[in-house]
Amino acid sequence: xxxxxxxxxxxxxxxxxxxxxxxxxxxxxxxxxxxxxxxxxxxxxxxxxxxxxxxxxxxxxxxxxxxxxxxxxxxxxxxxxxxxxxxxxxxxxxxxxxxxxxxxxxxxxxxxxxxxxxxxxxxxxxxxxxxxxxxxxxxxxxxxxxxxxxxxxxxxxxxxxxxxxxxxxxxxxxxxxxxxxxxxxxxxxxxxxxxxxxxxxxxxxxxxxxxxxxxxxxxxxxxxxxxxxxxxxxxxxxxxxxxxxxxxxxxxxxxxxxxxxxxxxxxxxxxxxxxxxxxxxxxxxxxxxxxxxxxxxxxxxxxxxxxxxxxxxxxxxxxxxxxxxxxxxxxxxxxxxxxxxxxxxxxxxxxxxxxxxxxxxxxxxxxxxxxxxxxxxx
Numbered sequence: 001x002x003x004x005x006x007x008x009x010x011x012x013x014x015x016x017x018x019x020x021x022x023x024x025x026x027x028x029x030x031x032x033x034x035x036x037x038x039x040x041x042x043x044x045x046x047x048x049x050x051x052x053x054x055x056x057x058x059x060x061x062x063x064x065x066x067x068x069x070x071x072x073x074x075x076x077x078x079x080x081x082x083x084x085x086x087x088x089x090x091x092x093x094x095x096x097x098x099x100x101x102x103x104x105x106x107x108x109x110x111x112x113x114x115x116x117x118x119x120x121x122x123x124x125x126x127x128x129x130x131x132x133x134x135x136x137x138x139x140x141x142x143x144x145x146x147x148x149x150x151x152x153x154x155x156x157x158x159x160x161x162x163x164x165x166x167x168x169x170x171x172x173x174x175x176x177x178x179x180x181x182x183x184x185x186x187x188x189x190x191x192x193x194x195x196x197x198x199x200x201x202x203x204x205x206x207x208x209x210x211x212x213x214x215x216x217x218x219x220x221x222x223x224x225x226x227x228x229x230x231x232x233x234x235x236x237x238x239x240x241x242x243x244x245x246x247x248x249x250x251x252x253x254x255x256x257x258x259x260x261x262x263x264x265x266x267x268x269x270x271x272x273x274x275x276x277x278x279x280x281x282x283x284x285x286x287x288x289x290x291x292x293x294x295x296x297x298x299x300x301x302x303x304x305x306x307x308x309x310x311x312x313x314x315x316x317x318x319x320x321x322x323x324x325x326x327x328x329x330x331x332x333x334x335x336x337x338x339x340x341x342x343x344x345x346x347x348x349x350x351x352x353x354x355x356x357x358x359x360x361x362x363x364x365x366x367x368x369x370x371x372x373x374x375x376x377x378x
Contacts, residue, residue, distance in 0.1 A: 002180045007173045008033035008076075010143045010181060011102055011166065014150025015074050016041070017185045019193070020100075022049035022073040024062035026081060029114045030170040031104035034076040049073075056081035060088035060101070067099045068209065070197030072154060076102035079121050080111060083128070089163050090129030091211050096239065098157035098195065100150070104168045105313075107338050116338025117170035119269055119313035122321075125165050126291050132236065134243040137165040137291040138252065141272045143177040147184055149288065152250055155191040160246040162239075167290060169313070171270040171340065244292060252288035253297055259283045263353065264305035266322055271311055271335065275345045282349075290318070295325040302326045309333060309352060313340050316358065332358040 005013075012034050015023075023038040025031075035052065042050030049066060053059040056077050063073035077085065082103045092099060107113035108120050125137045136156050140146040150166060157164040196207075208214045213225045213232055225231040254272075257265075257279040264283045267275055272286045285301055287294050302308055308326070310319035311333040323330040333348030335341075344360070352358055 002178050004176050005143050005179050007143050007146050007175045009037055010146040011150050012037045013181050014147040018151045018154035018190055019072045020074055021071040022066040024051040024053050024059045025075045026053050026056050026059050028078045028081050030106055030173050031076040031078050056084040060085035063099045064092050064097050067097050068198050074100035078104050078106050079108045086129040092163040093133040094211055095209050096161040098161055099163045100153045100157055101163055102166045104173045106170055113338050117340055122317040134240045135291050136247055137167055138288055139167040139269050139290050141269050144179045147181050151188050156246050156250055158191040160243045169270050247292050250289050253294050254286040255301055257282055257284040263307040266310040274340055274342055277342055293321045293325055298322055298325050311345055
């Protein structure tokens with residue numbers, strides 16, 4: 001049935017459709033609706049586990065424990081909470097724990113601008129925890145896509161045996177659109193849980209859950225390997241190859257608008273919706289799989305265009321990755337301070353394509369007291 005649905009609600013419904021049976025979270029704008037919907041759902045479905053934890057650290061560790069116990073699990077937060085989760089995310093990467101973490105971004109750093117949309121956590125997803133690992137992350141730009149991407153994220157988590165991140169933002173999360181999620185859900189494929197739960201492993205095939213490097217098989221199984229570089233290489237590259245193989249099955253992106261234009265615009269999430277009126281004059285590359293970056297796809301598409309410009313609500317985080325991927329200049333239009341508007345997009349494009357700097361004009365500080373901006377207005 002077609003129904004007016006919010007982006008955050010679509011994420012929760014996608015999780016349930018993918019087989020999620022446990023949610024742990026802590027309220028934080030602009031992700032709190034997911035916690036609220038989860039609470040109501042758990043009250044009506046006793047088989048669905050729910051925990052309002054004391055903080056984001058506890059939430060992340062709770063979903064890891066639930067996953068190890070056999071339940072598909074997830075949490076939702078925003079930038080400051082995502083920062084607190086980084087140690088747990090690194091542990092889940094090391095041990096190989098499938099779970100999903102939703103990060104509804106707002107303007108940071110720190111508490112920042114809690115009601116304003118941002119995209120400043122792109123790099124944190126990739127490099128936020130200690131050490132080397134190969135994370136998977138997706139970013140929808142609408143309600144129906146939020147549902148589908150959530151299913152993809154759960155499937156990718158099961159296949160890669162790793163925590164997968166769904167990026168969103170204040171505007172996508174609070175966007176309301178009329179969609180039929182029942183119809184969309186009827187055609188999805190769900191990857192079942194294959195990892196045995198704790199205490200249910202096959203004889204002779206133990207699993208180890210220490211954060212330190214351990215021998216996981218062979219004559220030294222169960223012993224520390226903290227000084228054995230060869231064992232580190234075996235485990236690291238096995239996980240990296242597995243994650244990249246899974247990522248290749250989810251090479252989600254959109255190449256559209258006027259594909260014969262001279263300039264390719266890269267944008268994602270809500271920025272791609274706000275910038276849609278540019279369609280007659282520009283080509284679009286919209287990554288849906290944010291990590292690993294769609295390097296092959298970008299290298300195939302970018303050479304067709306005289307200029308490549310990345311428009312994003314941060315100071316060039318995806319632009320840096322794209323530039324490394326295609327080995328050429330990527331001009332930047334940063335939309336900072338929550339000011340994600342068509343006017344800011346047009347002004348930025350005119351500026352950088354005219355040879356100007358990526359930095360927008362910064363007005364001088366006021367000399368008289370100004371009234372506070374209403375919440376939600378940039």
